[in-house]
Amino acid sequence: MxxxxxxxxxxxxxxxxxxxxxxxxxxxxxxxxxxxxxxxxxxxxxxxxxxxxxxxxxxxxxxxxxxxxxxxxxxxxxxxxxxxxxxxxxxxxxxxxxxxxxxxxxxxxxxxxxxxxxxxxxxxxxxxxxxxxxxxxxxxxxxxxxxxxxxxxxxxxxxxxxxxxxxxxxxxxxxxxxxxxxxxxxxxxxxxIEVIDRIRPSTPPEWYIPYEENSRGVPPMAAMGEGYRHHVTGLIHDQRGFPTQKPKETEAFMKRLFRKITHGFYEIQMTKSIMMEDAEVAVIAYGSVARSAQRAVMQARQQNIKAGLLQLITMFPFPKNAVDTALRQCRSVLVPEMNIGQISREVKRANTSDCRVLKYNRIDGQIITPTEIFTELKDM
Amino acid sequence: MKEDRYEIRLSGSGGQGIILAAVILAEAVGIADNKYVCQTQSYGPEARGGKSKAEVVISERPIDYPKAMKLDLLLAMNQASCDAYFYDFKPNGLLLVDSTFVEQIPTSRSVAIPFTQIAREKLGKEIVANMVALGAVGQLCPMVSVSNLEKALVARAPKGTKELNRKALREGIKAAKKFNLHALPRSISPEEEEEI
Amino acid sequence: MPNNATRLPHDYLRHDKKFPHVWCPGCGNGIVLGSLIRAIDNIGLEKDEIVMASGIGCSGRLPVYVDFNTLHTTHGRALTFATGIKLAKPSLKVIAVMGDGDATAIGGNHFIHAARRNLDLTAIIINNQIFGMTGGQYSPTTPYGCKASTALYGNIEHAFSIAELAVTAGASYVARSSVFHAKLLDKIIAQGIQRRGFSVIVAMSNCHVQYGRRNQMGSPVIMMEWLRDHAVRIEKAGDLPAKDLQDKFTIGVLADVDKPDYIEEYQKIRERAKEG
Known part of the structure; x- marks a missing residue:
C-alpha cells in the first residue's frame, strides 16, 4: 500500500x-x-x-x-x-x-x-x-x-x-x-493541526535541576536516556527530585503543582455557549446529554422561551467564571446529568446570585432525552 | 417544531447485517451526499438476541440529539422487530417490511417486499437480504441517492462479494420502484392530530 | 581487588544525594547494590543507558543513591513502568529492583506476566522473606511456621519459591544467589542484564531487624551464616537426597533459554502492519 x-x-x-x-x-x-x-x-x-x-x-x-x-x-x-x-x-x-x-x-x-x-x-x-x-x-x-x-x-x-x-x-x-x-x-x-510538545531542558545536563521553580511553574522535562540523569519518585521531592519531608519544600512543591494549572485557566477552561446572549433560563450540560440539551433549547426557543445552553468541555478545573456569568444572567439553570447530581453540586457551589439551580438526573442507564429537558425548561 | 431531520431505523434479528446496512447508508449520505448524519445502534446483549436495531438520522444541519425520536422510516426484517420498534413511528412515516417473515403489519402506510425470498431466489444467498432491503430503503427514502448508496456499498463490501452485493442492492431498488407512495394514505392519524 | 571493590561504588553513587542511606546497619540491600554496580561496570555500560526502577519498600530506595536514570514507582508496579520505558526506548537497559512482597504479593500478577511476555528487562528481587519497611509483616516468602508482626502465633501460609515461579512463567533467564554469595551474585546479575528477554535474579537477603529478631536470628552475622549454611549449589543439588534439600535453597542458574524477546517479536508486528 x-x-x-x-x-x-x-x-x-x-x-x-x-x-x-x-x-x-x-x-x-x-x-x-x-x-x-x-x-x-x-x-x-x-x-x-x-x-x-x-x-x-x-x-x-x-x-x-x-x-x-x-x-x-x-x-x-x-x-x-x-x-x-x-x-x-x-x-x-x-x-x-x-x-x-x-x-x-x-x-x-x-x-x-x-x-x-x-x-x-x-x-x-x-x-x-x-x-x-x-x-x-x-x-x-x-x-x-x-x-x-x-x-x-x-x-x-x-x-x-x-x-x-x-x-x-x-x-x-x-x-x-x-x-x-x-x-x-x-x-x-x-x-x-496544532501539536504541542513538552519543553525539553535547554541547559547542559550538569546544570539541569529537574523540578526547578520557574515563572510558569512547569519545569522542562528530560526524557530518560538523553544525558539528563535524574531521580523520579512518587515521594514528595525537592527541586532535584530527591525525597524530602521538609515542610517548606513540601509546601512549595505542592503549591507549584496547583499554581501551574491556575496560571493556565485562560486556555484550560473551555466551554461552549449556544443561544446564551439573551437567555433567561439555561441548561448547563456536558457529554452526550449536552446534545439532548441543545435540542431542548431549540424547542424552547420555538415556543418563545429564552433558553440557552452552556456546554462544559472542561469539567475540571471547574470553569467557574463561565458558569458564574450564566448564573448571574439567568433566573434559573438546569443541570441534567446521567448521575445523581455531581456537576450540579459544583454549579451550586459556584452560585453567588439569586439564580435557582435545578437538577435533572437519570441513573437508569438511559440517556436523558431532549423532551425530558424541554419539559423541565417550560417550567423554569 | 419544524422538521430538520429525517430518521431511519433498520431492524431485524441479530446476524441479518442490520448494522452493516446502517453504516453503508450513513456513509452514502454523509460522505457522498455531504449531509450531516448520525448512526447509532443497539449495543450489548440485545444485539446478540432476537432483535437488532440500527438508526440513521439525516439532516442538512449539524445534528444535536443523535438518536431517533420519531421515525420517518422503519425497516423491519422480522415480526419481532416490527412489533418492538414500531412504537415511535411518525403518523406520516413509512414502514418497510420483509414480507418473507412479517405477516402482521401494524400500519397502512407500509410497503411489503419479500427481501429474504428475493435474496434466496434471485441471488442464491439469503445473507444478502439486508442489501436487498437497503436498496429498497434507498429507493423509498427521499434523503438518499441510490447511486451514492451503491458507491458506498461497493467501497465497504469485502473483495469477492462486491458484485453480489451490488446485484442485491439493485434487486431491492427494482422491487421498491413498483410501489407508488402517493397511493398510500398520507397519514395514519386523523387530520386534526397531525399537526401536533 | 579489595581496593577496587570499595572504591568502585563511588564512581556510581550520587554525590549530590545526602547520605547516610535509609537501611539498617548490616542490611543486605547494600551488598546487592554493590553487586549490581560491579556487574554494570564489568559489562561496561554507560550510566545514561541504564534505567533503574523500583517499587516500594526498603528495596525501593536503591535507585535514589545511584547515578542512573532512576525511577521509584508505586508498590509492586516497578515492572509495569519498566515495560513502558523499554518499549518506548528499547536502547535503554532497564533494571527493576524489587522486594519479595513488592514483586510477588502486590506485584505478583505483573511479575508472572512480565516473565510470560519475555520483554528484555532485568528483574532483581531481593528476598528477605518479610515486609521490612512496614514493620515485619509476613510476606509470600516467609517460611511456614516463622513469626512475623502479623503472625505472632506462627505463619500458616506456605512460601512462594520466586525463581521456580519465574521459570514456570516463562522467563528466559532465571538465577539465584544470596548476599553471602556476593561473587556469584555479581556474575548472575551481569548475565541477566546481557541476556535478551526477561531475566530474573533472586538475591536471598537478610532482614535481621524485622525477620531475624522474631526468629532467633537477631544479628546480621547469624543471618549471613544461615544463608551460607542453607544455600546449595544447583549443580550439586541433583546428587543430594530430598531430605538434605529440605529448608535449603539452590543457588546458580535455573534457566537460560535463548529465545526472541518481545521487542523483536513486536518489530515483526510493525512490518506486518505496514504491509497492510
Missing part, C-alpha cells in the same frame, strides 16, 4: 475518532486492558500504532496499563490508555504517580453505569467526581468531556497538548453514547 493515511472524510465512531485524534497529536504508545465500552480504542490502536512505528501493548490489568503509560512518557513518548469505570478505578494509583511526577499522559474513560460492574453496555456520567478526586491526596488534574465524534478528535488533541504543556495527566470523559455514535469526521491535514 502506497499510503496508509486514512482518507480525509470518514464515518467514525466516537471511540475511533479518539484514536485519530491521539495519533494526530503524536501519541505513539498505548497500553490498555479490554473493557466495554472502550475496547474499540484498544483494537484500533493495535492496528494503527505499529504502522507508525509506535507501540501497542495489552497489559495484564489497568494498573499495569497506567504504569506502562507513565513509563513510556518518562522515556519521551506521548502515551495514552483508555478504559471504563472498573478499569478507571484500578488506574487511580498510578494516575496519582503521574500527578506527583508531572508526567504527561492521557486517560480516556468511556463511562458506563456503576458502581462496580454496574451496567457495562449503558451510558452514564457517574465518574465525574472520580475523575477529579479519584486518586488519593490533593492533586491537580485536567478533566475534559466529549459529546460528539468531532469532539472526540479535537478534544483528544487538546488533551495531549494541555498534558504536554502543563505536565499533568489529562482525563477525557466520554460515555457509551458518544463512543458508539458514528458521524462524519473530516480529518484535517497534519500541518493544519
Amino acid at each position: 502506497a499510503n496508509n493515511d486514512p482518507p480525509k472524510k470518514l464515518l467514525l465512531q466516537g471511540n475511533e475518532a479518539i484514536v485519530e485524534g491521539a495519533l494526530a497529536a503524536g501519541c505513539r504508545f498505548f497500553a490498555g486492558y479490554p473493557i466495554t465500552p472502550a475496547s474499540e480504542i484498544s483494537e484500533m490502536m493495535s492496528v494503527r500504532l505499529p504502522r507508525q512505528d509506535g507501540t501497542f501493548i495489552q497489559m495484564e490489568d489497568e494498573i499495569a496499563s497506567m504504569g506502562a503509560v507513565v513509563g513510556a512518557s518518562l522515556a519521551g513518548v506521548k502515551s495514552m490508555t483508555a478504559t471504563s469505570g472498573p478499569g478507571f478505578s484500578l488506574m487511580q494509583e498510578n494516575l496519582g504517580f503521574a500527578c506527583i511526577t508531572e508526567t504527561p499522559c492521557v486517560i480516556v474513560n468511556v463511562m458506563r453505569g456503576g458502581p462496580s460492574t454496574g451496567l457495562p453496555t449503558s451510558p452514564a456520567q457517574g465518574d465525574v467526581m472520580q475523575a477529579r478526586w479519584g486518586t488519593h491526596g490533593d492533586h491537580p488534574v485536567i478533566v475534559l468531556a466529549v459529546s460528539s465524534v468531532g469532539d472526540c478528535f479535537d478534544i483528544t488533541i487538546h488533551a495531549f497538548n494541555l498534558s504536554e504543556k502543563y505536565r499533568v495527566p489529562v482525563i477525557i470523559l466520554s460515555d457509551e453514547v458518544v463512543a458508539h455514535t458514528r458521524e462524519i469526521l473530516a480529518l484535517p491535514a497534519g500541518d493544519k
Whole structure:
C-alpha cells in the first residue's frame, strides 16, 4: 500500500475518532486492558500504532496499563490508555504517580453505569467526581468531556497538548453514547493541526535541576536516556527530585503543582455557549446529554422561551467564571446529568446570585432525552 | 417544531447485517451526499438476541440529539422487530417490511417486499437480504441517492462479494420502484392530530 | 581487588544525594547494590543507558543513591513502568529492583506476566522473606511456621519459591544467589542484564531487624551464616537426597533459554502492519 493515511472524510465512531485524534497529536504508545465500552480504542490502536512505528501493548490489568503509560512518557513518548469505570478505578494509583511526577499522559474513560460492574453496555456520567478526586491526596488534574465524534478528535488533541504543556495527566470523559455514535469526521491535514510538545531542558545536563521553580511553574522535562540523569519518585521531592519531608519544600512543591494549572485557566477552561446572549433560563450540560440539551433549547426557543445552553468541555478545573456569568444572567439553570447530581453540586457551589439551580438526573442507564429537558425548561 | 431531520431505523434479528446496512447508508449520505448524519445502534446483549436495531438520522444541519425520536422510516426484517420498534413511528412515516417473515403489519402506510425470498431466489444467498432491503430503503427514502448508496456499498463490501452485493442492492431498488407512495394514505392519524 | 571493590561504588553513587542511606546497619540491600554496580561496570555500560526502577519498600530506595536514570514507582508496579520505558526506548537497559512482597504479593500478577511476555528487562528481587519497611509483616516468602508482626502465633501460609515461579512463567533467564554469595551474585546479575528477554535474579537477603529478631536470628552475622549454611549449589543439588534439600535453597542458574524477546517479536508486528 502506497499510503496508509486514512482518507480525509470518514464515518467514525466516537471511540475511533479518539484514536485519530491521539495519533494526530503524536501519541505513539498505548497500553490498555479490554473493557466495554472502550475496547474499540484498544483494537484500533493495535492496528494503527505499529504502522507508525509506535507501540501497542495489552497489559495484564489497568494498573499495569497506567504504569506502562507513565513509563513510556518518562522515556519521551506521548502515551495514552483508555478504559471504563472498573478499569478507571484500578488506574487511580498510578494516575496519582503521574500527578506527583508531572508526567504527561492521557486517560480516556468511556463511562458506563456503576458502581462496580454496574451496567457495562449503558451510558452514564457517574465518574465525574472520580475523575477529579479519584486518586488519593490533593492533586491537580485536567478533566475534559466529549459529546460528539468531532469532539472526540479535537478534544483528544487538546488533551495531549494541555498534558504536554502543563505536565499533568489529562482525563477525557466520554460515555457509551458518544463512543458508539458514528458521524462524519473530516480529518484535517497534519500541518493544519496544532501539536504541542513538552519543553525539553535547554541547559547542559550538569546544570539541569529537574523540578526547578520557574515563572510558569512547569519545569522542562528530560526524557530518560538523553544525558539528563535524574531521580523520579512518587515521594514528595525537592527541586532535584530527591525525597524530602521538609515542610517548606513540601509546601512549595505542592503549591507549584496547583499554581501551574491556575496560571493556565485562560486556555484550560473551555466551554461552549449556544443561544446564551439573551437567555433567561439555561441548561448547563456536558457529554452526550449536552446534545439532548441543545435540542431542548431549540424547542424552547420555538415556543418563545429564552433558553440557552452552556456546554462544559472542561469539567475540571471547574470553569467557574463561565458558569458564574450564566448564573448571574439567568433566573434559573438546569443541570441534567446521567448521575445523581455531581456537576450540579459544583454549579451550586459556584452560585453567588439569586439564580435557582435545578437538577435533572437519570441513573437508569438511559440517556436523558431532549423532551425530558424541554419539559423541565417550560417550567423554569 | 419544524422538521430538520429525517430518521431511519433498520431492524431485524441479530446476524441479518442490520448494522452493516446502517453504516453503508450513513456513509452514502454523509460522505457522498455531504449531509450531516448520525448512526447509532443497539449495543450489548440485545444485539446478540432476537432483535437488532440500527438508526440513521439525516439532516442538512449539524445534528444535536443523535438518536431517533420519531421515525420517518422503519425497516423491519422480522415480526419481532416490527412489533418492538414500531412504537415511535411518525403518523406520516413509512414502514418497510420483509414480507418473507412479517405477516402482521401494524400500519397502512407500509410497503411489503419479500427481501429474504428475493435474496434466496434471485441471488442464491439469503445473507444478502439486508442489501436487498437497503436498496429498497434507498429507493423509498427521499434523503438518499441510490447511486451514492451503491458507491458506498461497493467501497465497504469485502473483495469477492462486491458484485453480489451490488446485484442485491439493485434487486431491492427494482422491487421498491413498483410501489407508488402517493397511493398510500398520507397519514395514519386523523387530520386534526397531525399537526401536533 | 579489595581496593577496587570499595572504591568502585563511588564512581556510581550520587554525590549530590545526602547520605547516610535509609537501611539498617548490616542490611543486605547494600551488598546487592554493590553487586549490581560491579556487574554494570564489568559489562561496561554507560550510566545514561541504564534505567533503574523500583517499587516500594526498603528495596525501593536503591535507585535514589545511584547515578542512573532512576525511577521509584508505586508498590509492586516497578515492572509495569519498566515495560513502558523499554518499549518506548528499547536502547535503554532497564533494571527493576524489587522486594519479595513488592514483586510477588502486590506485584505478583505483573511479575508472572512480565516473565510470560519475555520483554528484555532485568528483574532483581531481593528476598528477605518479610515486609521490612512496614514493620515485619509476613510476606509470600516467609517460611511456614516463622513469626512475623502479623503472625505472632506462627505463619500458616506456605512460601512462594520466586525463581521456580519465574521459570514456570516463562522467563528466559532465571538465577539465584544470596548476599553471602556476593561473587556469584555479581556474575548472575551481569548475565541477566546481557541476556535478551526477561531475566530474573533472586538475591536471598537478610532482614535481621524485622525477620531475624522474631526468629532467633537477631544479628546480621547469624543471618549471613544461615544463608551460607542453607544455600546449595544447583549443580550439586541433583546428587543430594530430598531430605538434605529440605529448608535449603539452590543457588546458580535455573534457566537460560535463548529465545526472541518481545521487542523483536513486536518489530515483526510493525512490518506486518505496514504491509497492510
